[in-house]
Amino acid sequence: MIYGQIGNIELVKQLNSAVVYGLIDQQGPISRIQIAELSQLAPASITKITRQLLERGLIQEVEQQASTGGRRAVSIITENRPFHTVAVRLGRNGATITLYNLSGKSIAEESCLLPERTQQALEKGLLTAIGNFINTYQHKIRELIAIAVSLPGLIDPENGVVKYMPHISVDNWQLGNIISECFNVRCFIGHDIRSLALAEHYFGATQDCEDSMLIRIHRGTGAGFIINGQIFLGKNRNVGEIGHIQVEPLGERCYCGNFGCLETIASNSAIEQRVRHMLSQGYNSKLTPDDCGIVAICKAANKGDELAVKVLNDVGHQLGKAISIAINLFNPQKVVISGDITIAEKTLLNAIQRCVDNQVLINFRTNLPIVISQLDHRSAIGSFALVKRAMLNGILLQHLMGENND
Ligand SMILES: [Zn+2]
CATH class of the missing domain: 3.30.420.40 (ATPase, nucleotide binding domain)
Incomplete structure (x- = not known):
């Protein structure tokens, strides 16, 4: 375990400080009395921990006019800039x-x-x-x-x-x-x-929930699960290999050695290759073989280009099948889709939603938002x-x- 080398007293100190700092970070400006109420720590501990945090410059005191007028209460916020x-x-x-x-x-x-x-x-x-x-x-x-x-x-x-x-x-x-x-x-x-x-949970689309899953489509397809506000990770460490769920039994060979894995269809290069292939077959489209990168394909779909819409619809359908399996397994509060492909938000989310509506338990899919990421997945x-x-x-x-x- 992480805490193996730390004595119990050190661990308790670490956890108490973390609770106080976390409350100030998430709820500040907050008073010492409110911190004591919310953390259930003794007021003397709050005084000591906030003094240490103040000395280290990690928090600062701000004076707030109490809403009832008259008395000024001292509240605390975190100091992030230095x-x-x-x-x-x-x-x-x-x-x-x-x-x-x-x-x-x-x-x-x-x-x-x-x-x-x-x-x-x-x-x-x-x-x-x-x-x-x-x-x-x-x-x-x-x-x-x-x-x-x-x-x-x-x-x-x-x-x-x-x-x-x-x-x-x-x-x-x-x-x-x-x-x-x-x-x-x-x-x-x-x-x-x-x-x-995890970033989506702290700063982005899943700040309002504790259980969520993020699916990122880029060179392949991968997933991250947040359970109780923490990254879900087992003893075997690797989880969320959604890209290697088989969606096409007679599909292309995947680099993993199996056939028809999701990411043989839902990856930027697979999508680009498919469009190029269909163009070479004479499908009518505004796209050209020289300009059919993922961004161009998504933009064409947004303008109603039939080929681009068809391809992204199909990708969304295959993604939707794998996402539905994952929802049935994990029952998250929100699903986030990330990657350049989300430029074609409407086409993609509609196709995924159709699968979810047919393949996920009704209790699991009721009030389940499927949204696009609020963060730059390349950052x-x-x-x-x-x-x-x-x-x-x-x-x-x-x-x-x-x-x-x-
Ligand atoms: Zn594979």
């Missing part, structure tokens, strides 16, 4: 690196190519890119509290180890420790789609969500408050 995170979304050919303050505001962003094909070369390229980014934006960074990286593959988030990546061979890649030692700061590593689902916001989580669960918070906080 604390910075470098968040990295590592893709197959490059990385997006973003500087966030603790409120999730993007301060600076750069994309860079990292076409390295071995673990060693990628590690070197990534460390250089992060180092250059920090140097470039040094003047905007008050205190760097963490670096976070999200990437596709199989990840051990507790130990910051990358076990598998889809496009290069890795051998127990201790990326978290390596970055942490190189830049002398805490580092958090997570899976890109699951991190995005590093998912990585930043890992840092936000470490503040709210106390792991990073306790680290920032230091050991001598008695």
Whole structure:
């Protein structure tokens, strides 16, 4: 377990601080009395913890005119501006690196190519890119509290180890420790789609619910599940491989070795290839073989282009089948669809909804919103969500408050 090395007293301190900080973060401006009521912690503990948080600059006091007039009450809010995170979304050919303050505001962003094909070369390229980014934006960074990286593959988030990546061979890649030692700061590593689902919960479409699922269509199809406000992850770690649900028994061969997996149909390249193939067969369309990227296809569908609508309808139908299975299994409060394909929101969501209406238990689909993402799926916001989580669960918070906080 995560807390294996921490003594019980330390753990209780960490959790109490996290509860207080979390209440101030989510409900501030809030008074100490309200914090005591909501947290059920003793007022003396609240006084002590808020004093430590104040000393560290993580919260600030604001004077509020009490609504009943006259007396001024002191309320507390979090202080987000001086604390910075470098968040990295590592893709197959490059990385997006973003500087966030603790409120999730993007301060600076750069994309860079990292076409390295071995673990060693990628590690070197990534460390250089992060180092250059920090140097470039040094003047905007008050205190760097963490670096976070999200990437596709199989990840051990507790130990910051990358076990598998889809496009290069890795051998127990201790990326978290390596970055942490190189830049002398805490580092958090997570899976890109699951991190995005968490970001949606903190900052996007699923802030109003505890159980949700996010499906991202990009190079493949993946899913992230949020259960009770936490990323759903088992002992075997990898979950949500929705892209490898078979939707076409006589379909194309998938890279996983099976046939007719969802992502042989619902991925950007599969959609583009299908349109190109149909154009070559003489289907009537405004699209041309030279201009049929996913964005162009979605825009054509929005203008009523018959070929684009047909193809996206079919993709939506296949997605809908797999999503219906997932809803029947997990009974979420909301489903979020993410990826460039959501540009064709209406066509896509209608096709998915038709499947859900026919294939999901009525109790599970009643009042179940299926919506498009509010966050840019190409950004590093998912990585930043890992840092936000470490503040709210106390792991990073306790680290920032230091050991001598008695
Ligand atoms: Zn497959």
